[in-house]
Structure formats: structure tokens, C-alpha cells
Amino acid sequence: MSFKDNIRKVTPYVAGEQPKVEGKIIKLNTNENPYPPAPGVRKLMDEMRLSDLRLYPNTFAEPLRKELAARYDLKNENIFVGVGSDDVLAMAFLTFFAGEKPVLFPDITYSFYDVWAELFKIPYKRIPLDEEFKININDYKEPNGGIVIANPNAPTGICEPLSFIEEMLKNNPDSLVIVDEAYIDFGGESAVSLLSKYENLLVVQTFSKSRSMAGLRIGFAMGSTEVISAMDAVKNSYNSYTMNYPSQVLGVEAVRDEAYFKETCEKIIATRERSKKELAALGFTFPDSKTNFIFATHKTMRAEDIAAGLRKKNIFVRHFSKPRIDNYLRISIGTDEEMDTVFAVLKEVIHK
Numbered sequence: 001m002s003f004k005d006n007i008r009k010v011t012p013y014v015a016g017e018q019p020k021v022e023g024k025i026i027k028l029n030t031n032e033n034p035y036p037p038a039p040g041v042r043k044l045m046d047e048m049r050l051s052d053l054r055l056y057p058n059t060f061a062e063p064l065r066k067e068l069a070a071r072y073d074l075k076n077e078n079i080f081v082g083v084g085s086d087d088v089l090a091m092a093f094l095t096f097f098a099g100e101k102p103v104l105f106p107d108i109t110y111s112f113y114d115v116w117a118e119l120f121k122i123p124y125k126r127i128p129l130d131e132e133f134k135i136n137i138n139d140y141k142e143p144n145g146g147i148v149i150a151n152p153n154a155p156t157g158i159c160e161p162l163s164f165i166e167e168m169l170k171n172n173p174d175s176l177v178i179v180d181e182a183y184i185d186f187g188g189e190s191a192v193s194l195l196s197k198y199e200n201l202l203v204v205q206t207f208s209k210s211r212s213m214a215g216l217r218i219g220f221a222m223g224s225t226e227v228i229s230a231m232d233a234v235k236n237s238y239n240s241y242t243m244n245y246p247s248q249v250l251g252v253e254a255v256r257d258e259a260y261f262k263e264t265c266e267k268i269i270a271t272r273e274r275s276k277k278e279l280a281a282l283g284f285t286f287p288d289s290k291t292n293f294i295f296a297t298h299k300t301m302r303a304e305d306i307a308a309g310l311r312k313k314n315i316f317v318r319h320f321s322k323p324r325i326d327n328y329l330r331i332s333i334g335t336d337e338e339m340d341t342v343f344a345v346l347k348e349v350i351h352k
């Protein structure tokens, strides 16, 4: 027997392409925010003393936890921070899904969930969304070891109301329910308000989309004191200094600028609503999105061919070669100017 037999076999998550094309491109394939982070973040970045980097960062990212606790009306003990919500979600899977019953999540959702389940050897079951890509809540009444719901869901963009999340929690009082709210700030209602009533709830959010800071890798979770301290214990058994110093400092600054946050979210929402009209006029159909992307399929032209046509003009959108969704494109919302270019190129690509 060789050491090679003991190497963990994994099928990794495939991230959206980071194009290597020279010159101007329109990058709408990984749901990044087209606007810069809050002005204070930029200022602090310029001012940051490199000598500060000599020291280890705060292991609990305390200043950032404190700022988030104040913003979401919680206590510091109710906040966990990590290196992007991917890190936070992975820690949550590792912490809470150590049982034998399967963890439940939809068949079409964030494609990292089954990757973590496989990596950590967590039993899981993917429950098909209905024909319209909606979750049927009655499918989540069977015995389970936990539930993971992205709300709004990705890549569909569909957002369930708070009453739906509450019903899910009520139906499953003995399961930890993770609500992944990566896109909640673009028009959905957060489940944070349910935390005071349900101790089996963990709400996960990120700075990568609505706060324009994907490159800094900041994610966080909100939950009961018991739930958060369990996550801290697991994280500190793995790596105590997960979040670097600049991310902690700049993250605080971003949370403080509520006005800028609201302004950029509203700009994206307005561009998204306009994009829905333009795409419909071009023959696309799509579920109603409450995110910073639209998941669209075309009446006559194959998604793959449209993506290839856009690519020739240096416009990148995401196409998933997966069952049920291989005729869809996930188009992130860029600036108004970027979207106008996209619609003009789509006109050429489709009517040729």
C-alpha cells in the first residue's frame, strides 16, 4: 500500500473563468460588483502602514465582529467571520454536519455544497427543484442531518419570502438550517430577524457582492451564541489566523459607510430591472431575479452559442454544462454602460 492510496479523492468546485484577454473586457461571469468599494476603504488602503503587517492579526477579527454586530443589531458572540463566505460555509459544514442522516439541499444551487459534503464525507441528498426552479418546502420534511438553502438561490436568482424560511425552521426544529444570503442585499429580506426566535438558524453573508470586496475575501455568519462558539472552536482547531489584517481593517470601514452601500445596491437593482426588460425584448425568459445576476434562456438560440458569440466580443458570462440548466446563461449585472454594450452585441449575435 502506497501513500497514494490514502490521498483524499475530490472533485473540486470549478470557479468562473478569470479571463486572460488583453485590453478592455466586460466581465459578467462571477457576480462581482462593477462599482468600487466604499470611498473610505480606498483611503484607508492608501494610508495603511506596512509596519502593521509585522504583527499577527486579531484571531477573532474582533473589530470587524463588533462592527457587524452593531450593524445587524446582534452581540459580538453572534458573529463569526471568515475568508469569504466559502470559508464560513465550509466551517459550518464541518462543524454542524457530523451526523449520519443526510444533509438536504436543492439539486440546482450553489455548486460548492456537494463539493464540501464530499470532501468532509458528509451524507447528503440533493432535492430537485420543481419545473419553475422553485423549492417545494414539503420535500424538506424527511429526517435529515441539516438543511442548506441559498436565498436568493444561485444560479436561479429566485428569492423566497421570510415566511418560507420560518416555515422551514419550524418544520425542522432539530436540524441546523443554513441560509446562504450571498445575494440578499439586492432586494430580498434577510432571515437575521428570525435569529432571536430560532436557535437552529445560521445566516451566512459576504462582502464579495453587495460590498464590492470579492478580492479581500470577507464572509460572515450570524447565529446563536452556542452555534457561533461551536464554529469558532472548529476554526481554531484548523487555523487561528484565518482573516488577514488588511481585510479586518478595510471590512470595518466598508460596514461603516451605510449610505454608499445602499446607493450601490440601488444602482444595481435599477440596472437589473432595466436589463430584465431588454433581455425579454431580445427573446430571453428567466426566473424573476432578486440578485445581481439574471439566469436566462433564449427561445431559439442555444445558451452555449450565445456565450460563444459574446466571448468573441470580450464579454464573459457564465454557462454551466450541467443537467437541467445547460441551456441557461447567468449574466451578472454590470454598469449601465456595460449592459448597453451587452444588449447591442446580443442583438447582433441573436439576429444573425
Ligand code: PMP
Pocket (backbone or CB within 6 Å): 083, 084, 085, 086, 087, 110, 150, 153, 154, 180, 182, 205, 206, 207, 208, 214, 218, 219
Ligand atoms: N454562496 C453563494 C450562493 C455564492 O454564489 C457565492 C459566490 N461564489 C458564495 C457563497 C461565495 O462567495 P465568497 O466566498 O466570495 O463570499
